[in-house]
Amino acid sequence: MTEESVVTTAQRLQPQLVTHFMKLIQTNRLAHAYLFNGADGTGRQQVARTVAMRLFCQNVTAEGLPCGVCAECRRIMAGDHPDVVTVIPDGQRIKVDQVRYLKAEFTKSAVEGNQKIFIVDQVDRMTTSAANSLLKFIEEPVGNTVALLLTANKNLILPTILSRTQIVDFLRVSPQALTDALAKADVAPSQRYLLTTLTESVGAAQELTTDDWLKTAQTAVGQWFAACCAGDERAFVRVQTDLVPLASNRDRQGVVLDMLVQAWHDALRQQTATVDQDALAYPQVAKASQQVAQRLSIDQLVAIMTLTLATRSQLAGNINFQAILEALTLQILAQMR
Numbered sequence: 001m002t003e004e005s006v007v008t009t010a011q012r013l014q015p016q017l018v019t020h021f022m023k024l025i026q027t028n029r030l031a032h033a034y035l036f037n038g039a040d041g042t043g044r045q046q047v048a049r050t051v052a053m054r055l056f057c058q059n060v061t062a063e064g065l066p067c068g069v070c071a072e073c074r075r076i077m078a079g080d081h082p083d084v085v086t087v088i089p090d091g092q093r094i095k096v097d098q099v100r101y102l103k104a105e106f107t108k109s110a111v112e113g114n115q116k117i118f119i120v121d122q123v124d125r126m127t128t129s130a131a132n133s134l135l136k137f138i139e140e141p142v143g144n145t146v147a148l149l150l151t152a153n154k155n156l157i158l159p160t161i162l163s164r165t166q167i168v169d170f171l172r173v174s175p176q177a178l179t180d181a182l183a184k185a186d187v188a189p190s191q192r193y194l195l196t197t198l199t200e201s202v203g204a205a206q207e208l209t210t211d212d213w214l215k216t217a218q219t220a221v222g223q224w225f226a227a228c229c230a231g232d233e234r235a236f237v238r239v240q241t242d243l244v245p246l247a248s249n250r251d252r253q254g255v256v257l258d259m260l261v262q263a264w265h266d267a268l269r270q271q272t273a274t275v276d277q278d279a280l281a282y283p284q285v286a287k288a289s290q291q292v293a294q295r296l297s298i299d300q301l302v303a304i305m306t307l308t309l310a311t312r313s314q315l316a317g318n319i320n321f322q323a324i325l326e327a328l329t330l331q332i333l334a335q336m337r
C-alpha cells in the first residue's frame with residue numbers, strides 16, 4: 001500500500017469538514033476553540049493538521065488547500081513547527097511534562113501575539129490541573145491563537161470545556177469511501193468487503209493485511225464455516241488446527257470472532273436477496289452460504305448469529321479462546337442436524 005498525505009487522508013475521511021474549515025480560514029472566520037469529537041479512524045488528527053497547514057502554508061492551492069510541499073507545510077508534517085503546538089498522549093494520561101510544555105506555550109503566545117495553533121488530542125485524558133490551565137487559555141483568548149481539542153468521546157469532556165468550544169462531530173467513515181480507498185491501496189477485491197466490516201480506516205486495514213494474515217484468516221474461517229454449513233464434524237477439529245493459530249493475542253482473537261460473525265452474516269443476507277460476490281465477506285465459499293441460506297430458516301440463522309455474537313463478551317470475560325470456539329462450533333453443529 002502507498003502512503004497517503006495528511007491532506008488527502010483528511011479529505012477522503014471528512015470531505016465536508018475539510019471544505020468547511022478551509023472556507024472558514026479563507027474568510028477569516030475561524031473561531032478560537034474547537035472540540036473535534038470523532039472516534040479513532042475518523043480522521044480527527046488529520047483534519048486538525050490540515051487546518052494547521054492551511055493557516056501557515058505559503059502556497060495555498062487553487063482549491064484552497066495547503067500545498068503540502070512548502071517549507072511551512074513540511075515542518076508541520078514533521079511535527080517541527082514552533083507555532084503548531086501539538087500534544088498527543090501515548091499513554092493513559094497526558095503527562096506532566098506535556099502539560100508544562102502546553103502551559104509554557106500558552107504563556108509565550110500571550111507575549112508574542114503571532115499566529116499559533118494548539119492541537120491537543122485525547123483531551124479527555126487531561127489531569128484537572130492541565131484542564132484548568134487550558135480553560136483559562138480558552139476563556140481569555142490572546143492574539144491569533146486557535147485551539148483544536150480532540151477526543152474520541154465527548155461524553156468524557158468536562159462540561160466547562162464543552163461550553164466554551166465549538167463542537168464538531170466527526171462522522172464515521174462510510175463503507176463505500178473505505179472500499180474505494182482499499183481499492184486504491186491495491187487490496188484484493190475478495191478482501192475488501194470483509195475489511196470494511198472489520199475496520200474503519202485504511203491504516204487498520206493495512207495492519208490486518210500485513211504478511212497475508214487476512215488472506216490466511218479468510219481462508220481458514222471460510223473452511224470452518226463451510227464445514228459447519230455441511231454439518232461436518234471436522235469443523236470442530238478445525239478450531240484447534242486452523243482457527244486458534246490465527247490469533248496470537250487478544251486483539252487478534254477479537255478480530256477472528258468478528259470474522260466468524262461476518263460469515264454467518266453472509267448467509268443471512270443471502271436469504272432475502274441475491275448478493276454480489278464483491279459484497280460478500282467470504283466470496284470463496286459463496287456456494288456454502290447460499291445453500292445454508294436456503295436450508296435453514298431465518299430464525300435458525302438468527303439463532304446462530306446470536307450465538308456467534310455472544311462470543312465477544314465471552315472473550316471479554318476472559319474465557320479461553322479455544323474453549324469459546326469449540327463450544328460455539330458444537331452449538332452450531334447441533335443446529336445443523
Ligand SMILES: [Zn+2]
Nearest residue numbers: 057067070073
Ligand atoms: Zn504549503
